[in-house]
Amino acid sequence: MVDLFEKYGDIAQRHAKMLELTGGENAVSLTMEQFLSPTRAIIGGRETILAGTNNYMGITFDPDCIEAGKKALEEFGTGTTGSRIANGSYVLHRELEQELARFLNRKHCIAFTTGYQANLGMIAGLAGPNDTVFLDADSHSSIYDGCALSGARLVRFRHNDPDDLDKRLTRLARSGEEKGGRLVVLEGIYSMLGDRAPLRDFIEVKRRHGFGLLVDEAHSFGVLGENGRGLQEEAGVEDEVDFVVGTFSKSVGAIGGFGAGDHPMFEILRYVSRPYMFTASSSPSSAATALAAVRKLAAEPERRDRLRHNSARLHAGFKALGLELGCDVPSPVIAVRGPDEPGTIAMWHALLHAGVYVNIALPPGTPGKVCLLRCSVSAAHTDADIDRIIELFGQVVAGRTEARAAV
Amino acid sequence: MAESPEQIFSELCRLIEPFNSKGITVTLDTDIAADLNIDSVAVMDFVMEIEDRFDIDIPLNLLAETHTMRDLVGVVQQRMGQGS
Numbered sequence: 001m002v003d004l005f006e007k008y009g010d011i012a013q014r015h016a017k018m019l020e021l022t023g024g025e026n027a028v029s030l031t032m033e034q035f036l037s038p039t040r041a042i043i044g045g046r047e048t049i050l051a052g053t054n055n056y057m058g059i060t061f062d063p064d065c066i067e068a069g070k071k072a073l074e075e076f077g078t079g080t081t082g083s084r085i086a087n088g089s090y091v092l093h094r095e096l097e098q099e100l101a102r103f104l105n106r107k108h109c110i111a112f113t114t115g116y117q118a119n120l121g122m123i124a125g126l127a128g129p130n131d132t133v134f135l136d137a138d139s140h141s142s143i144y145d146g147c148a149l150s151g152a153r154l155v156r157f158r159h160n161d162p163d164d165l166d167k168r169l170t171r172l173a174r175s176g177e178e179k180g181g182r183l184v185v186l187e188g189i190y191s192m193l194g195d196r197a198p199l200r201d202f203i204e205v206k207r208r209h210g211f212g213l214l215v216d217e218a219h220s221f222g223v224l225g226e227n228g229r230g231l232q233e234e235a236g237v238e239d240e241v242d243f244v245v246g247t248f249s250k251s252v253g254a255i256g257g258f259g260a261g262d263h264p265m266f267e268i269l270r271y272v273s274r275p276y277m278f279t280a281s282s283s284p285s286s287a288a289t290a291l292a293a294v295r296k297l298a299a300e301p302e303r304r305d306r307l308r309h310n311s312a313r314l315h316a317g318f319k320a321l322g323l324e325l326g327c328d329v330p331s332p333v334i335a336v337r338g339p340d341e342p343g344t345i346a347m348w349h350a351l352l353h354a355g356v357y358v359n360i361a362l363p364p365g366t367p368g369k370v371c372l373l374r375c376s377v378s379a380a381h382t383d384a385d386i387d388r389i390i391e392l393f394g395q396v397v398a399g400r401t402e403a404r405a406a407v
Numbered sequence: 408m409a410e411s412p413e414q415i416f417s418e419l420c421r422l423i424e425p426f427n428s429k430g431i432t433v434t435l436d437t438d439i440a441a442d443l444n445i446d447s448v449a450v451m452d453f454v455m456e457i458e459d460r461f462d463i464d465i466p467l468n469l470l471a472e473t474h475t476m477r478d479l480v481g482v483v484q485q486r487m488g489q490g491s
Contacts, residue, residue, distance in 0.1 A: 364446035
């Protein structure tokens with residue numbers, strides 16, 4: 001018999017090379033030994049500015065959220081020990097769903113145990129084998145996996161290209177093979193380059209062809225729009241967006257995810273969506289901290305203002321250094337293009353040792369085979385933090401992004 | 408519109424060039440992912456180029472059983488037989 005791990009030989013080799021370049025440290029095995037605040041941790045014994053945690057609102061150490069989590073732990077215990085369909089819902093899950101529906105101004109909301117499962121559960125719940133799902137080429141893996149789980153016909157269109165979607169919808173109609181419904185999946189902010197979907201243009205296509213529209217606001221929920229309802233609010237098209245997906249592991253600072261919508265049959269998803277049905281529900285403390293955080297996001301719009309200010313400051317600072325960025329419009333995701341893979345790994349490692357943690361993103365996880373040093377900005381960063389990040393990128397990255405054979 | 412399997416194969420060879428970074432000689436028996444060592448995203452990008460070149464729709468879920476260039480020529484022929 002062939003060794004089951006034989007197929008991973010190339011990946012193992014690539015991983016070994018990364019370890020060689022960083023003296024045994026890498027992004028996957030990195031350990032945060034102690035947290036000092038939402039934006040500071042001790043890594044390798046050094047105090048490090050965190051600029052790669054997706055902690056957009058800096059809410060993870062909010063005293064009210066922590067208090068809510070403690071109270072839930074004491075009142076409801078450490079875990080739910082089962083799924084909602086078999087073992088029942090806790091009042092916290094219900095309250096969380098109601099709070100989210102209110103926040104989003106939607107009739108229905110379902111909470112999932114992780115953000116990954118929210119996409120799996122919504123996409124595979126909505127689409128079945130006779131339906132067609134159209135997905136953006138740069139979609140997150142959870143969207144691809146949700147599509148695969150659905151068994152639907154899958155059509156991929158060019159990233160952020162409404163005309164390309166239009167063309168593919170026309171092809172499908174012409175093929176005469178169409179049987180069921182159509183679902184188009186977009187993201188509010190794309191996680192690698194930080195660019196927004198041109199939502200208004202996609203809605204023009206929707207008016208021409210007709211389809212169900214799902215927007216994954218994972219990186220934009222709580223972040224974009226006057227009230228934090230995401231890109232759908234910022235673009236002024238909430239009425240045209242049929243389903244909203246989001247996660248609690250970014251702006252909400254917990255773990256879990258949700259799907260929301262106004263369809264009169266929405267609640268049936270609880271009985272057909274396998275990623276909802278066959279997994280344990282979120283722990284009481286996680287549901288309670290998410291609930292408290294969603295209330296904070298509604299009550300404290302100044303967090304969004306602060307995040308916008310910080311994002312604009314970092315974006316402008318990087319621009320001034322002449323760095324090549326993933327997107328011209330500032331968002332809390334700011335990706336800096338690195339040189340080749342070894343060069344980018346070396347820069348990531350040098351930044352870490354100089355005191356700033358960012359994400360390293362490599363193909364095939366990135367669009368167009370680019371290597372990225374990806375930063376995520378937090379409302380909890382100070383101006384001094386942002387300026388320090390810019391300074392370190394100036395020392396480590398600026399002027400050195402031409403591809404090199406080896407470092 | 409009717410292109411022969413040879414013409415389709417030669418077009419596919421042209422379209423795969425940008426993804427064939429190791430310059431491996433492509434035959435009908437070449438396993439696209441394994442022999443050319445290209446990742447899943449590159450395979451999907453390649454398929455998108457094929458869709459646009461032939462103005463056809465190749466749903467990704469149809470590709471599970473498509474491994475070699477010969478399989479792919481078959482898929483293109485089959486898809487060109489639909490609609491239009």
